[in-house]
Amino acid sequence: MTHAAAEHYRQIFDRRTPEQLRTLSHLKRFMERLVGDEEFRRALAEAIATPRAVTERYGINVDPMEVLPLWRGGYQQYRFKPESAPWPLAVMWDEYLREMMRHRDLLRDEGADVDDQSSLSCLARAANPALQ
Numbered sequence: 001m002t003h004a005a006a007e008h009y010r011q012i013f014d015r016r017t018p019e020q021l022r023t024l025s026h027l028k029r030f031m032e033r034l035v036g037d038e039e040f041r042r043a044l045a046e047a048i049a050t051p052r053a054v055t056e057r058y059g060i061n062v063d064p065m066e067v068l069p070l071w072r073g074g075y076q077q078y079r080f081k082p083e084s085a086p087w088p089l090a091v092m093w094d095e096y097l098r099e100m101m102r103h104r105d106l107l108r109d110e111g112a113d114v115d116d117q118s119s120l121s122c123l124a125r126a127a128n129p130a131l132q
Helices: 003-014 018-036 038-046 051-057 064-071 073-078 088-109 114-120 122-127
Strands: none
Touching: 003 088, 018 038, 018 064, 018 088, 038 051, 051 064, 064 073, 064 088
């Protein structure tokens, strides 16, 4: 990894508080389940009134109602827009994704090897679970 890419990556995490890092780790777990676990997606869809019970069952400390633009179809139109302000955790996740994609671009532009680039290709899928 080049110096610029390494420094950028380090700053992604250094600029956040421990609480923000914990929140991001739970958001990441939520998104991993959302993208990779059909049973989780089905449980969320069925628990319209109580989606928090689903995340609690999976040990994920995220209230799905606080991240609606990340998973509920009618709300995805607000992602990456000022209208997403009512969902600050979704905004936090999208900012993190933007930073990670910038890191990917730095690796690509500075000549990272193919293995590094392919390991980051999952970022695009995480940015938009509908691509699955």
